[in-house]
Amino acid sequence: MTFSVDDTRGASLARRAGRVARAIACAAVFCGAATADAQAPAAAVPGVAPQMVNVAGRSATTLNGRWRSIIDPYETGYYNYRRRPDANGWFRDRKPANAQELIEYDFDQSPLLNVPGDWNSQQAELLFYEGTVWYRTRFERALAPGRRLFVHFGGANYQARAWMDGNELGMHEGGFTPFGFEVTDALEAGTHSLVVKVDNQRHPEAVPTVNSDWWNYGGITREVTLVETPSTFVRDYTLQLDPADPRRVRGWVQLDGPDSARTAVTIRIPRAGLSQTVTPDASGRAVVSFDARRLARWSPDHPNLYDVEIATAAETIRDRIGFRTLAVRGTQILLNGEPIFLRGISMHEESPYEARRAYSTDDARTSLGWVKELGGNFVRLAHYPHNEAMLRAADEMGVIVWAEIPVYWTIQWENPATLASARQQLGEMVTRDRNRASVALWSVANETPRDANPAAGPRITFLRNLVAHVRGMDNTRLITAALEHRYVGRDTIVIDDPLGEVLDVIGNNEYLGWYDGSPEKADSITWRSAFNKPLVMSEFGGDALQGLHGPAANRWTEEYQARIYQRQAAMLRRIPMLAGTSPWILKDFRSPRRPLPGIQDYFNRKGLISDRGERKLAFYELQRFYLELRAAHPDPGAER
DSSP: OEEOOOSSSSOOHHHHHHHHHHHHHTSTTOOOOOOOOSSOOSSOEEOOOOOOOOGGGSSEEEOOEEEEEEEETTOTTTBOTTSOBOTTOGGGOOOOSSTTOOOOOOGGGSOEEEESSOSTTTOGGGTTOOSEEEEEEEEEEOOOTTEEEEEEESOOBSEEEEEETTEEEEEEEOSSSOEEEEOTTTOOSEEEEEEEEEEOOOOTTSSSOSOOSSOOOOBOOSOEEEEEEESSEEEEEEEEEETTEEEEEEEEEEEESTTGGGOOEEEEEGGGTEEEEEOOOTTSEEEEEEEOTTSOOBOSSSBOOEEEEEEOSSOEEEEEEOOOOEEEETTEEEETTEEEOEEEEEEOSBOSSSSSBOOSHHHHHHHHHHHHHTTOSEEEEOSSOOOHHHHHHHHHHTOEEEEEOOOBSSOOTTOHHHHHHHHHHHHHHHHHHTTOTTEEEEEEEESOOOOSSTTTSHHHHHHHHHHHHHHHHOSSSEEEEEEOOEEETTTEEEEOOGGGGGOSSEEEEOOBTTTBSOGGGGGGOEEEESSSSOEEEEEOOOOBOTTOOOOTTSTBSHHHHHHHHHHHHHHHTTOTTEEEEOOSOSBOEEOTTOOOTTTTSSEEOOOSBOTTSOBOHHHHHHHHHHHHHHHHSOOTTOOO
């Protein structure tokens, strides 16, 4: 796959539409689409490498640390004064050859930024910055004959271009999913310069679009790793219980390299005494199927994980995988064949005690520990794929996950390039996380407005496409979206968005007591659904400034927020099709939409915990509700 460097930031719709075909072609083994832009220099450059899973379980070297950085709001390091790509841009990482040569940048004298990390929280002047920042690190590497090397990024927001020793590796768009570049042929023994241009500008055709309610953290926000492999290596695999026959594990292994069709692969689960050797077909794919009756099921109370080895003669990859089934029966969600009520909370990817992008295992374990403290068994990871450490911590801690892509509010439904981007990000999320037992729900959208013709407009066509795409990639999980409802009369709310016809679980966002009347309005509301399917109330709540106390009738006080949760709990108990809740939100988070001085100060204050980690009164209201629900509806496998 190749693409060329563009000479304008905004590619035309026609050029971007070409990515749709690539997105569709890559659906079976998703490749991560590269872009094709016009009027490029003569030399084409490689694109994003086919996606590699479980980097942590491979032979890898971290490139995390302190990288040199240059702020570049005019993109001077990439374009010349005619807005054409500059062949001697900053990616060359050059020094003047003599005292007469003019070079107007110097990475070695430039400030340092932590990688992983967002730039907004590291430098005060970058708090609201949207634009380009250049990153550079140097490393030494010698590669033995017959070995391959990839540089892997866990995520960079939003567009990232990378160069090795001045040679372009490729470009990736999408701020929350992994990507990588093969550098085998570009590598000689010695010290190497890796330069990355990261641009977090928002664009109407992008996913997410320009309109959102969270902080646009820019930078290389997740881990960067050098991954060394044999010439033929295991690129991807999946192992899950067969939904049609849970007595068996089924899956596949995908090899990459010249000997893919001739390399045997052995899958071992030592603790269960299971081992199987398979031979790939001509495409390098080997189908796996073995008896699962020795495997204990994964559940919130018993998050059983098994050490799994995927081995060839040249490498062994290690993972920890849990095995469980998911299904729906009428309005119930079934885990391992038994009904489960999802007691959850929504969460943004912010650090527990700081206003910055979260990325670490410690961040994840603290936040999920708060979910468990609430009495929860479930978290909605809004509104984009969170980092891989979060999913692995959820596996270990027994927290069920709703994972989603940022198809949010009002994106360009009729733009083929926007659809291609959504499919790409959905595919990259599913590829990365489909071996995580905790992931139960793939979400394709949040609060998207209905078409004028709800059953046949561009929005419904777009979202049905995404549903079909994810079903083609993974048939072991449930598909959902957070929908909007409508009133019939004054006191009846109906959920009948036509998208619900193709979903397994209906999500619904409502803000009775905050955006919709007083908290007491919930007392008189009747809920109806057009679908005989489980309902998760995916958002509800209201704002409170931690430490602000006063009458329960006064907005912004902890007492008012607690009152919302009291009235909501009473209403939720009366909804017959309700199968779960994930109110908004675990922790206060940054948002430029929230400027009210002394109260918001650019934070959304709907958190049950403040941005400094302090619990509000509503935390204990929800905790009380969840303890009652758990007593009434014990989790599958829980001690009775």
